Amino acid sequence: MTTRTRYFLFGSAGILVAGLCTGLLAYYGGFPTVASTAYGPAELSYVPADADVVAYANVREVMTSELRARLKQVMPEHGQGQNEFEQKTGLNIESDVDHVVACVAPSASDRNGGMVLVRGRFDQVRLETLARQEGGVVEEYRGRRLIRTTHGSHGDTSAMLGFMEPGLAVFGDSATVKRAIDTHVGGGKNVTSNDALMTLMREMASGSNAWAIGRFDAIAKRANLPDNVSRQIPPLHWFAASGHVNGGISGMLRAEARDEQAAENLRDVLRGFVALIKLQSSAKPELQAMLQSIELGGTGKTVAISFSIPSAVIDALPRPKHPAG
Amino acid sequence: MKRTPISFLSSALRVFDLSIGEMLWSRRTIFMALVVAGPVLIAAITRGVASLGPVMQVNGTRIAGATIFGLMIWVFYLRFTVPVLGVFYGTSLIADEVDDKTITYLFTRPVPRGAVLFGKYLAYLVCTIFVVLPSVVLVYLLVVPIGGTLAQSFVPLLTDLGLLALGLAVYGALFAFIGAEMKRPLLTGLMFVIGWEPAAMLFPGYLRRFTVAYYLQALVPHAMPQDSATSLIQAMFRQAPPIGASLAWLFVFWLGFLYLAARAVERREYVLEQ
Numbered sequence: 001m002t003t004r005t006r007y008f009l010f011g012s013a014g015i016l017v018a019g020l021c022t023g024l025l026a027y028y029g030g031f032p033t034v035a036s037t038a039y040g041p042a043e044l045s046y047v048p049a050d051a052d053v054v055a056y057a058n059v060r061e062v063m064t065s066e067l068r069a070r071l072k073q074v075m076p077e078h079g080q081g082q083n084e085f086e087q088k089t090g091l092n093i094e095s096d097v098d099h100v101v102a103c104v105a106p107s108a109s110d111r112n113g114g115m116v117l118v119r120g121r122f123d124q125v126r127l128e129t130l131a132r133q134e135g136g137v138v139e140e141y142r143g144r145r146l147i148r149t150t151h152g153s154h155g156d157t158s159a160m161l162g163f164m165e166p167g168l169a170v171f172g173d174s175a176t177v178k179r180a181i182d183t184h185v186g187g188g189k190n191v192t193s194n195d196a197l198m199t200l201m202r203e204m205a206s207g208s209n210a211w212a213i214g215r216f217d218a219i220a221k222r223a224n225l226p227d228n229v230s231r232q233i234p235p236l237h238w239f240a241a242s243g244h245v246n247g248g249i250s251g252m253l254r255a256e257a258r259d260e261q262a263a264e265n266l267r268d269v270l271r272g273f274v275a276l277i278k279l280q281s282s283a284k285p286e287l288q289a290m291l292q293s294i295e296l297g298g299t300g301k302t303v304a305i306s307f308s309i310p311s312a313v314i315d316a317l318p319r320p321k322h323p324a325g
Numbered sequence: 326m327k328r329t330p331i332s333f334l335s336s337a338l339r340v341f342d343l344s345i346g347e348m349l350w351s352r353r354t355i356f357m358a359l360v361v362a363g364p365v366l367i368a369a370i371t372r373g374v375a376s377l378g379p380v381m382q383v384n385g386t387r388i389a390g391a392t393i394f395g396l397m398i399w400v401f402y403l404r405f406t407v408p409v410l411g412v413f414y415g416t417s418l419i420a421d422e423v424d425d426k427t428i429t430y431l432f433t434r435p436v437p438r439g440a441v442l443f444g445k446y447l448a449y450l451v452c453t454i455f456v457v458l459p460s461v462v463l464v465y466l467l468v469v470p471i472g473g474t475l476a477q478s479f480v481p482l483l484t485d486l487g488l489l490a491l492g493l494a495v496y497g498a499l500f501a502f503i504g505a506e507m508k509r510p511l512l513t514g515l516m517f518v519i520g521w522e523p524a525a526m527l528f529p530g531y532l533r534r535f536t537v538a539y540y541l542q543a544l545v546p547h548a549m550p551q552d553s554a555t556s557l558i559q560a561m562f563r564q565a566p567p568i569g570a571s572l573a574w575l576f577v578f579w580l581g582f583l584y585l586a587a588r589a590v591e592r593r594e595y596v597l598e599q
Contacts, residue, residue: 005346012455019462023482026475202474297395299546306392 040192040201043101043117046164046180049189052112053104053214054197059097059120061209066247070311089130090123103191104219107175112219115172115180122169131161141178142185148174196238204242204254211242216255235262237301250293250308256301263301270296270305333443336436340444341451348445348452353417357410357453361460364401368467375471390471391478395546397464398485402457403545407489408518408538410453411496416510418445418501423595432595439587446501446583453493458486481546488544495537495579502586505593537578540571 040056047054062068086092097120107113128147132138136147146162160177162170164184170177183190192198197213204211216236235258243251257263278291293308331339348354371393419442422428431441462482469478503517504510525532526539533539543566566574 001342002346005349008349009451009455012459015459016455016462019459019466020483022466023475023479027479202476 040198040205041099041101041119043119043168044192045190046117046170046184047101047103047191048105048176048179048183049191049194051103051105051191051194051197052218053102053114053212054191054201055102055212055214056099056205056210058099058209059093060099062245063094063097065245066311067245067249070247090126091120096121103176104214105176105179106218107173107179113173113176113179115170115176117164117180118169118171119167120169121167122163124163127161127169136161142181144181146174146177200238200240200254204240204252208242208244208251210245211240213240214238217258234266235259236266247311248309248313250306252304252306254298254302254304257303258301260301263298263303266303267296267298270303274305331436333437333440336440337444337447339436340431340441341447342444344445344448345451348414348448353413354452354456356413357456360406360409361456364397364406365460365463365467367401368397368464372467372471390469391481393471394465394468394478395481397468398461398489399545402461402485402489403492403538403541406457407492407541408496408522410457411493411500412511412514412518414449414453415497415500416504416514418442418449418504419590419595420504420510428595438591442501442505442587442590443583446497446586449497449501450494453497454490457489457493461485461489484544484546488541491544491575491579492537492541495541495575495582498579498582498586499537502582502589505586505589537575540566540574540578543571544568 044054082093091097097118099119101117101119102114104112104114128138128145131147131149134149136149138145138147140146141162144162144164146160148158148160150158158174160170160172160174162177162181164170164181170180172180200213201211204213216239234255236255237258238254238256240254241251243249255266257266274294274296277294281288281291290307290309290313293306293310295306296304297306298304375390419428422431432438465478465482466475469475469482499517500510500514503513507513522536522538525536526542
C-alpha cells in the first residue's frame with residue numbers, strides 16, 4: 001500500500017470517527033444537556049414531573065400568521081362574542097396573550113387533573129373582581145393569591161384562577177394549581193427532569209409553534225373508560241403532535257405503540273387509509289398538494305404521519321355567501 | 326527446496342494490498358468522488374439556505390433537518406450510490422483484468438484463483454466504504470442540526486451506516502459474480518439495477534423477493550419519500566419483511582454470491598482476445 005493510499009484511508013477514517021464521536025457526544029447528553037437547561041418555555045418549571053400530557057401553543061405567532069389573515073378573508077368573523085369577552089375581562093386574545101402551556105397530571109384521587117398557564121398582559125384587578133362577582137373566594141397559598149370557584153352537582157369540584165407572577169396567569173383544578181405552586185416554590189422536580197418527555201419535546205418542538213406530548217396509556221387508564229371502549233383503543237404508549245402555522249399548516253403526529261406488532265398494525269391501517277384518501281381525491285386538484293404531502297413513517301414501535309396544508313388549499317375554500325343587501 | 330504454499334487468506338491480503346491503491350487512484354474513482362460529493366455539496370447549500378431563516382421550507386412546507394437527511398439517504402445513497410458503485414466496481418474486479426489481458430499474470434502466481442477475487446473484493450469494499458460512509462457522516466453533520474439536534478438522528482445514522490456498508494457488500498458480491506461469470510457484465514449489472522430492481526419493486530407479489538433492494542429497504546429507519554408516481558406505487562404496495570429475515574437474506578446473498586464468484590473464477594477458462 002502506498003503512502004498516498006494510507007493517508008487517504010486515515011483521512012476517511014478520521015472523518016468517520018470524528019462524526020460518530022460528535023453524534024455520540026450529542027446522544028449521551030453532551031450538546032443537548034447544555035441546551036436543555038434553557039430548553040422549552042420557562043413555564044415548564046410549574047409543571048409537575050409526573051405530568052401525563054404537556055402542550056404548548058404560541059398564540060401570538062398563530063394570531064399574526066398569514067394563515068389567520070387568509071382565514072379571516074375567507075370566513076369573516078362576527079366579532080361580537082370576542083368583543084363582549086374583552087369588555088368583561090379586559091383581555092384581547094389576539095394581542096394580549098403571548099403563549100400558553102397546558103398540562104394534564106394525576107391528582108391526589110388518581111384522576112386526571114389539569115391546568116393552563118397563560119403568559120401575556122392581564123388586568124389582574126379586573127379579572128379578580130370578575131371572578132369574585134361570579135362567586136369566587138379569594139385564598140392565599142404560599143404567597144400567591146388564588147380565586148377558588150366551586151362547581152359540580154354537589155359543589156364538590158373546584159377550579160382556581162391565580163397569578164403566579166406578573167404576566168403569568170394560571171387556571172385549572174385546585175389540586176393541580178396547588179401542586180404547580182409547590183413544584184415551583186418548593187423546588188420540587190418539574191417536568192424538565194422527565195427525560196423521556198423532554199427528549200420527545202426537543203424532537204417535536206423544534207421549528208413548530210404548537211405541540212403536545214403525552215402518555216396515552218396513563219390517561220386512558222385514569223379516564224375509567226368502559227371496557228368495550230378501552231378495548232377499541234390502540235395500544236399506544238406515547239403520543240406527540242407538533243404543528244407550524246404560518247402561510248399554511250404543517251404538522252406531524254407520532255405515536256409509540258406497546259410493541260412492534262401493534263405499531264405495524266397501526267401503520268397498516270394508516271397506510272391503507274392514506275392510500276384510499278389519495279385515490280378518492282385524485283379528481284380534486286386543489287387538494288393534491290396537501291394529499292401528496294401526507295407521509296407515513298416510523299420504524300419499530302414508532303408510527304409517524306406528517307402532512308402539510310399549503311396556503312393554496314385555504315384560498316380554495318368556499319367563501320360564505322352573504323345575503324344581498 | 327520445498328516451498329510452503331501460501332494460505333488463502335494471506336494470498337487474498339497480498340492481492341488486496343496490490344489492488345487497493347490501483348482501485349483508489351483509478352479514473353473510476355473520479356466518478357465515485359463525484360457521486361459522493363454531490364450529496365455533501367447539496368447538504369452544504371441546504372445548511373447555508375437554512376441559516377438565512379429560522380425555519381427551512383420547501384414549497385411552503387416546513388422541513389426539519391432529520392427529514393432532509395432521511396430523504397437524502399433514500400434518494401442519493403440507497404437508490405443510486407450503493408447499487409451503481411456496486412455495478413461499476415463489482416463487475417470490473419475480474420473483467421478489467423481480462424480486458425487489460427493481465428489476468429494471466431495473476432493466475433500464474435502461486436495463489437488460489439479464488440483468493441485473487443476475494444482480495445480484489447476486499448479492496449473494493451474498503452475503497453467504497455471509506456469514500457461513501459464519510460460522505461454520509463458529513464451530510465449528517467451538515468443537515469441534521471437544521472431545526473433539530475444531532476442526538477435525535479444518531480441512532481438512525483448508525484443504522485444507515487450499517488445498512489449502506491451491507492448494501493455495498495451484497496451488491497459488490499452479486500456483481501463480482503456477474504463479472505466473473507458473464508461476458509458483458511456491466512450491461513447485465515446496469516440492467517439489473519436500473520431495470521429489474523425498480524420494476525420488480527413496483528408489482529405486488531413475490532417478484533420483489535428476487536431483488537437486493539427489497540431486503541435492504543426494509544432496514545431503512547427513515548420514511549420512504551413519495552417524490553414520484555413510482556415511489557407512490559411502491560409505498561402503496563410496500564411489504565417490508567421483518568428486520569431479522571431481511572438481514573438473514575442479505576447475509577445469504579452476500580456469502581452465496583461471493584462463493585459463486587470465487588467458484589466461477591476457479592473454474593472458468595478466460596480466453597483473451599488477441
